[in-house]
Amino acid sequence: MDTHKKVAHTPNGQQTPSPEAVDVPVASPEGHPIEQPGRQEQPVEIEGTPAGQIVVAPPATLPVPTRQRLVWLRTLLKNPKALVGIAIVVFFILVAVLAPVIAPGDPTEFVDAPNLPPSAAHLFGTEGQGKDVFRQTVWGAQISLLIGFATGLLITIVSTVIGMTAGYFRGRVDDLLTLLTNLFLVIPGLPLLIILSAFLSPGTGTIIGTLAFTGWAFGARVKRSQTLSLREKDFVAAAKVSGESGFRIIFSEIMPNMISIIMGSFISSTTYAIGASTALAFIGLGNVSEVTWGTNLYWAQNGGAILQGAWWTFVPSGLCVALVAFGLSFINYALDEVTNPRLRAEKELNRTLKGTAFKKTKTRATPVLRQSQPK
Amino acid sequence: MRYILRRLGFYLVALWAAITLDFFLPRLLPGDPAATILGTGGQLDPSQIQAVKEALGLSDQPLILQYFTYLTHVVRGDFGISFSNFPVPVISVILTGLWWTLLLGGSSVIISFIIGNLVGIFGSWRRGGAVDSFVPPLLVFIGAFPPFFLGLCAVYLLGFQLHWFPTRHAYEDTLTPGFDPAFFGSVIQHMLLPVLVLVLTQLGGWALGMRNTMVAILAEDYITMAEAKGLTQNRIMFRYAARNAMLPSITAFGIVLGFVLSGQLLIEQIFSYPGLGFLLISSVQKLDYPLMQGLFLMITFAVLVINFIVDIIYTRLDPRVRAG
Amino acid sequence: MSQSQIKIARQVQNETLLDVRDLRVEYLSPKGPVRAVDGVSFSIAPGEVLGLAGESGSGKSTIAHALLRVLRPPALITGGEVRFKGKDVLSLAEHELEAFRWQDISMVFQSAMNSLNPVMKVGDQIADVLVKHKKISKKEAWQRAGELFDIVNIDKKRLDAYPHELSGGMRQRAVIAIALALNPPMMIMDEPTTALDVVVQKEIMQQIEELKEKMGFSILFITHDMSLMVEFSNRIAIMYAGEIVEMAPAREIFENPLHPYTKGLISSFPPLVGPKHKMTGIPGSPPNMAEPPTGCRFHPRCTMCQPVEKVVNPTLQEVLPGHWLAYHEGMPGV
Secondary structure, eight states: OOSSOOEEOOTTSOOOOOGGGSSOSSBOTTOOBOSSTTOSSOOOOOTTEETTOOOOOOSOOSOOOHHHHTHHHHHHTTOHHHHHHHHHHHHHHHHHHTHHHHSOSOTTSBOSSTTOOOOSSSTTOBOTTSBBHHHHHHHHHHHHHHHHHHHHHHHHHHHHHHHHHHHHHOHHHHHHHHHHHHHHHHSOHHHHHHHHHHHSOOSHHHHHHHHHHHHSHHHHHHHHHHHHHHTTSHHHHHHHHTTOOHHHIIIIIIGGGGHHHHHHHHHHHHHHHHHHHHHHHHTTOSOTTSOOHHHHHHHHHHTTHHHHTOGGGTHHHHHHHHHHHHHHHHHHHHHHHHHOHHHHHHHHHHHHHTTSSOOOOSSOOOOBOOOOOOO | OHHHHHHHHHHHHHHHHHHHHHHHGGGGSSSOHHHHHHHTSOSOOHHHHHHHHHHHTOSSSOHHHHHHHHHHHHHTTOOOBOSTTTTSBHHHHHHHHHHHHHHHHHHHHHHHHHHHHHHHHHHHHSTTSHHHHHHHHHHHHHHHSOHHHHHHHHIIIIIIITOOSOOSSSSOTTSOOSSSHHHHHHHHHHHHHHHHHHHHHHHHHHHHHHHHHHHHHTTSHHHHHHHHTTOOHHHIIIIIIIHHHHHHHHHTHHHHHHHHHHHHHHHHHHTTOOSHHHHHHHHHHTTOHHHHHHHHHHHHHHHHHHHHHHHHHHHHHOHHHHHO | OOHHHHHHHHHHHHSOSEEEEEEEEEEOOTTOOEEEEEEEEEEEOTTOEEEEEOOTTSSHHHHHHHHTTOOOTTEEEEEEEEEETTEEGGGOOHHHHHHHHHHTEEEEOSOHHHHSOTTSOHHHHHHHHHHHHHOOOHHHHHHHHHHHHHHTTOOGGGGGSOGGGSOHHHHHHHHHHHHHTTOOSEEEEESTTTTSOHHHHHHHHHHHHHHHHHHOOEEEEEOSOHHHHHHHOSEEEEEETTEEEEEEEHHHHHHSOOSHHHHHHHHTSOOSSSOOOOOOOOSSOOOOTTSOOSSSTTGGGOTTOOGGGGTOOOEEEEEETTEEEEEOTTOTTO
């Protein structure tokens, strides 16, 4: 395993950022340029390292100060893609919270004739039983987002604890937890989720529980490999020598350096949970009396929306799920751009070359851009 | 060889874990599992009840003996009798769906793997090019759509409104399966739309994953050396960079397969495509517990077998694993 | 240094193979560009070995990669000229650059493990460069690859091996064989033996020496190992913070270092020959290249610093025959 990197894609195909690789594109913390171009980052070879993840070994032997640790967060908040993603997610959270204001009235109330197309009276029309689709869409945000974020949080906690425990303690604990993680990765998630939900009594709690049960493994794997590389760092060794306990080291030395990974994992878990819970509800495995985007789709399908041509009964809820998932994925995509030193390097170069005399070529040869430079 | 044996061992453990999980599932049901299951099973005579009970391992024996009885049944491929297709054995029902699922899943995975990886390779190569600036965000956007919602929209728009594609089943109902062109033509025609939807939902994952791995690989010394050697761009891109970047893509195959399959289950349901996913969801809706359990095992088994095949391919592609 | 040696050095200088003038390379960063190579000029004559020495981060490798234009983003060549046999390397078109690479200058990379494609047979990695540049068939290329393996003392059968199946020394020899493949007039060796143990290192350096005698190529030799460098190079250029601060024939640099930084660098290595002296080293650490010091870049660490050096950066001048120095009036010891 020492000769090649094992890497894997995250479910949404994104690369998980490495926290220390932040804000040191070409210069080490002391600021001098690094010898050997193309080798600023020494790849760390660990089984299960996520896609192309490169861990930079910082020349500094001291723990990264807090101020520097969170530089990526500030950069993230300046990234246009991240801002678009955040705006979308915040919009839907506001819709959920302000549902009684935006769409007053009971979403399960029969308001008019069934399958009416959108009109001034019913913005999104009515569905197969004569309920107001706009109300259902707006109110559906509440439980859909609740399930999404609650599951995301639960998965993040479980995967962080398992991943970091495995990565830090190594040995038999690691072997066992890694086996468990790999088992959950290879056993197909949705079929398991479906039969679990079929055998268990339906309810929001059950859904969150089963989603977390089937969805924690990927995050655990990512965090384990990150912990494995962080535990070899000098500041961890220093803490060990000074007699700090294992759990103290995990929480106060290692975890602060993994914040961006933990955040990325929370976002992707939430995305997964919203998608999977909608899918479950769609096939009737949720609590069908609740109003969620998934149950809206279930009722639309059951009411023969497609045959009736009533596209307005399924498009709004589906689009909401897609937009929330897109917003979340876009934040993660931006997070990747911000924390992946190579993507940043390319960006930096492109920005400089833009609008100059330099002509883009197919080759990747080092660009030459002569500047009139006072010496 | 040792690598292959280790992987095989792992898959056997995984299979055992899935079987064990399957065994305990009925015992999660509130109340007496046998009563609950059989209460939903329609009219059965006592001998059949006994047979079902035995197949599920639900007897008056101690739990551990029940477990071993269950294991022996599963190993023999005896998953009991399907309630909703009574008295057809579960295994026969499953086998009718298996090939359709493999056909649909196989074609969509192969197509999206090839297109997605090519997009990823070219995107990472042309820095700042159009492929790299606009395509990834677009793929993130498409990838955000739940596969079944995309399926619904496709069925509605391209099927019911425009009548470009058939909207249900795997082939024309009037045809009988057989080796004739009309049947094959119909099968392909019925595959087009579900495969299109599945490819769209998978494309982003492959492309973005490949792009990120390529970006990492392009910083390796052997790429610099290949460039210094004055090799052509194509040779560096494919023989040096993509050839190495492909390895993680293949390692990730197992995980990706799970996601692909999840999407496919619902797509089958939407297109009434008679694969395992369609069977699984209808068995859930009909509360056909033995069929559900059997399907779960068969799907898991299929995933494990495919993973193992991919592992064997991997050893052919990576000389370091082949030797170790 | 004897008169005859100086004569050779001069002779060599008159006839240049590679001429680098005022080369500048920057790494872009959100906080502004970092100048990794700042106005470096040197030349190499046919058959000459020019050593490039300096601490890590001084820009040695950046120069090597810039010559072949294989620096990675966010690197940008912002000025200067590179002429090889009169060819303007920095203005070559795509296909010209492809032909220039390896045919004119080949390169031995620091780590053979990392510079060989892990999923390709070593033989293929020699053959592909021959097929590309010599337009010969794959079979002929393998034939030639076998001959190259003979030259670097590896069993031909190992052409079929993958990089991970070779030992460290063998891998480095294989990389040298690839560098020799087109019989180029010049080779860059970027820390060619750093990753190897001392015994293997000796063997390989000896072999390179022999090959050089036989085939007559020039070498740009990069290492941080001063004793190896003195033994192996004709001339040595000392780099500090992206600039050449001193350049002279090897013996001269070793016996009569003039720049305080060179003195420090030499005293931090045990001498191979000559009287033993106390090893001292240089206090402090290399400067932050995003904000280099004013005046002489070395002044914050210099023990002989003069006030003027805090303001004016001295320029490279020929202070003795063949001996160039970043010099200003009244520099002590000159």
